[in-house]
Amino acid sequence: MQPSDSLRFAAAWFRLLSDEQQARVERDVSVQQAPAGSIIERKGEPAQAWIGVLAGLIKVSVGNAEGKVASLTGVPAGGWIGEGSLLKREIRKYDIVALRDSVVARMPAATFDWLLDNSIPFNRYLLDQLNERVAQFIGKAEYDRLLDPDARVARCLGELFNPLLYPGMGMRLAITQEEIGYLARVSRQRANQALRRLEEAGLLKVEYGAVRVLDLEGLKRYGPGQGQDPAA
Secondary structure, three states: OOHHHHHHHHHHHHHHOHHHHHHHHHHHHEEEEEEOEEEEOOOOEEEOOEEEEOOOOOEEEEEEEOOOOOEEEEOOOOEEEHHHHHHHOOOOOOEEEEEEOOEEEEEHHHHHHHHHHOOHHHHHHHHHHHHHHHHHHHHHHHHHHHHHHHHOOOOHHHOOOOOOOOOOOOOOOOOOOOHHHHHHOHHHHHHHHHHHHHHHOOOOEEEEEEEEEEHHHHHHHHOOOOOOOOOO
């Protein structure tokens, strides 16, 4: 897969650039295959690229010396991650891992900085993305502490269908119950129970290896009192 074949369809910001800027991005961006379970970016290493998902699904996670791992968010196709580390010129504070076989784009830091210096539309896009990302993580901090597993799965799926962070994805996402469990921090079995309850509530439809959202706002609002088993 060539960058020019995929960026035009998988990167909303790319279409905002001038012809000259698009040409440089196509020249500089590299594309790699990332097998399921592989580490795309490692915590503690210098941030040298902006990371985009052209196909597949990745997760952003942190861990400690005892082997405990916490997933911070998932990023489906169309999403880009890591702009904060580039803007602050710091080391990565998290791992980026392929949850399934994925195709990943890397924009070098020099190209990222050049776009910041030369494209007002790119700056506006990035500002909107950062603002949405802050809101996302504030919401995650809340629901991780206050919501039952059903609501955590609902909110997790709501994040993955965020039209600002992952534009053009539609209302169907290829994702397994095990992958949902990783991202929502519940077991696969508990994710299965939550999906059945959300399906019964008319919020989504579970398909083979995928989820189709029927009521995105309903997923985002799903909270205490609507799920069951709050002590699970």
